[in-house]
Amino acid sequence: MTDRPLRADARRNRERVLAAAQEAFAAEGLSVPLDEIARRAGVGAGTVYRHFPTKEALFEAAILDQVEKITAHARDLTTADDPGTAFFEFLEQLVLQGGVKRDLADALRANGGDYPRTVSRDLEAALATLLSRAQQAGAVRPDISVGDLLTIIKGIFLAAHDAGATPGLRERTFAVMTDGLRTSR
Numbered sequence: 001m002t003d004r005p006l007r008a009d010a011r012r013n014r015e016r017v018l019a020a021a022q023e024a025f026a027a028e029g030l031s032v033p034l035d036e037i038a039r040r041a042g043v044g045a046g047t048v049y050r051h052f053p054t055k056e057a058l059f060e061a062a063i064l065d066q067v068e069k070i071t072a073h074a075r076d077l078t079t080a081d082d083p084g085t086a087f088f089e090f091l092e093q094l095v096l097q098g099g100v101k102r103d104l105a106d107a108l109r110a111n112g113g114d115y116p117r118t119v120s121r122d123l124e125a126a127l128a129t130l131l132s133r134a135q136q137a138g139a140v141r142p143d144i145s146v147g148d149l150l151t152i153i154k155g156i157f158l159a160a161h162d163a164g165a166t167p168g169l170r171e172r173t174f175a176v177m178t179d180g181l182r183t184s185r
Contacts, residue, residue, distance in 0.1 A: 014051045016041040021052075021062045030059060067120055070094065074126035084139025087130045088178055095156050095174045124150070141183050152177055 020041035024032040034055050038045045052058035073090070080086035127146055134140040156177065160170040 010051075013041075013043055013047050017043060017048050017051055017058070018062060018065060021058050022066065025059060025062055030055070034058070064120075066097075067123055070097070071120060071123040071126055074123065074130060078126060078129045078133065083130070083133035083137040087134035087140060090127075090130055091153070091178065092174065094153060095170065095177075138183055140181050144181060149181075 017037065021037045024037050024040060034048055035045055037058070038048045041048070048058065052061060073093070077086040077090050124146055127149065131140060131144065131146055131149060135142050135144075156170065156173045159173055
């Protein structure tokens with residue numbers, strides 16, 4: 001098999017399928033049927049399968065695209081004038097997305113906690129830079145590692161999508177997390 005570039009119409013169809021999948025997975029998580037994604041994209045099921053042979057492959061592509069955008073935003077913030085503000089604003093955006101979009105929470109649940117490639121090394125590196133700069137600025141306690149931070153974020157994502165989650169849970173858990181991360185001055 002060769003890796004020829006896609007024709008323009010095939011590329012457009014792939015992008016439509018990916019956009020429809022991101023919307024569907026964000027709203028419904030992994031349970032959304034591929035036929036529903038095809039319907040939302042305005043293509044046949046065969047078109048979906050041509051680009052993504054399994055629902056898992058489509059889910060991974062949708063999440064990977066989302067993580068790449070989140071990573072780019074994190075990288076942009078690594079040079080912010082106020083490292084503490086940049087760090088906490090990034091965390092708030094990340095937790096807001098994970099609390100609203102079921103796909104991020106599902107990605108963290110799948111395969112023992114990390115869906116392949118979704119918690120990318122690039123995102124982890126950008127987050128580590130944000131954390132380190134915030135710690136050096138005295139805004140975040142020094143004993144927190146990026147691994148600790150990722151574990152806490154996963155917990156908030158999972159709690160926000162628990163069947164018994166109450167309204168406001170994401171906001172309360174985010175407040176507790178940020179209070180625990182800040183240095184006491």
